Amino acid sequence: MNDALSNAPYKIFVGCAGWSLGREHAPAFPGDGTHLQRYARQFNTAEINSSFYRPHRPQTYARWADAVPPDFRFSVKIPKLISHEQCLQGSAQALDEFLGQCGELGERLGCLLLQLPPSLAFEPGVAEVFFTRLRERFAGHVVIEPRHESWVQGEPMLAHYRIAQATVDPSRLSNDSQPSGWPGLRYWRLHGAPRIYYSAYEEDCLIRLAAELKAKAQSGVPTWCIFDNTASGAATGDALRLMELLGR
Template sequence: MAERYIGTSGFSYPHWEKGVFYPRGLAKDKQLEYYSQYFQTVELNNPFYRLPAAKNFQRWSQGTPANFIFSVKVSRYITHVKKLKDCRQAWQSFISRAVKLKEKLGPILFQLPPGWPVNVQRLEDFLKILSGSFPARKAPGPPKKYLPQSRPAALKRKLLFNYQYVFEFRHSSWFSPEVYQLLKKYKAALCLADSAQWPYREELTANFVYLRLHGSRALYSSNYTNKELENWAGQIKKWAKAKDVYVYFNNDACGNAIKNAQKLKKYLNA
């Protein structure tokens, strides 16, 4: 059985305070520590809007348990402004900071705009940058303190020598055999995104699965029913027979993401 990581897209929302999830009076700089008591992963979405300083990534890494994993959503400057074109420098600026997460750096998410149709050549040119512009973890080996024994050996090797890339397409033209083959060639995952607005396609193109749950009836807000969560749990168990699975709830309204993530974990452990 591979690993199953269940969490939320982001962890700091004003409407999660005052008892919705975080206890009243909890300082903002203690929220991630509190969150990590309930979940072993989070999808960092604030880098999409503004690239944090390297020291912030380092602080997040130091403030979470040894087996915690951060997925990171890449800057919209790369995905929405440049649309993957001529952004080698922007990419290196991003990854040089994200690596401060060290062994806790998990999948790196590229969320492309819904109004941008397929451009296969642009995608391949960018994938070439990802595969060769910045050295993956090829050092002789990190200190032992970076290899917590609780983690499977296969996962340790994966984190030491590879970055995991994920692409979330929101224009239907991207869902084609040509794009799938390209993702497979570069070992990048197609994001499986469930939402009330964008297409869902289930094509596994990498050695891991990445699922985002945006809200099946109302974008970013609707609560997943018990039946829906049971169905997702069954599917996740099937995927996890052979691949690590990362699942992030992005329906943050009313704390639904937290509630759904906690309930999904219960179904998976049943």
């Protein structure tokens, strides 16, 4: 684990969407163990995206929790059944099932990620009912990544329900290039540019990002940075370099 980050007076979580380790990065992850165990020796977080597509057994989440150090935290993506198919409506049962599964992460559950489809506009009544039900069931950190411009109007509601809005690259909304929503959590999701999901980030961009993450985290706010440019393996290299820039 990165001693500089672990022992800092502020907390920055850096990792990737998933924990796949390409051959080109193998020297950075020496030793025995599963991909997750080796990954967790370098990074202190991972975003579980597979939960968006299919449910995982509680035992699977428990196994993942046992594979990582005590200060490692997972971010877990809320299923598309809830966000894309039910469109946040009538989701109580699906929420209960999902939270019952990922709850087996225990203290390693650091955050829930709610990613919305571009077609889902902000409807105050629908959003308020959903957020109320979510908060009745889960008191931990939540971050949302909306993709319809109307969600800019929902920022006061996000703050009320303690939901941070992700800072996204490439930007999709007029307010997602900087932290917004509830200020008690800051969460970057970086998809790669210029080619989304494929391109690595330039050194100058990573240097600026490191400075911005430090500035936010030094105020005492938990700060996350997830690289989702995984299609060509660029995420791993970017995350490793960012860790170096943060003081590894």
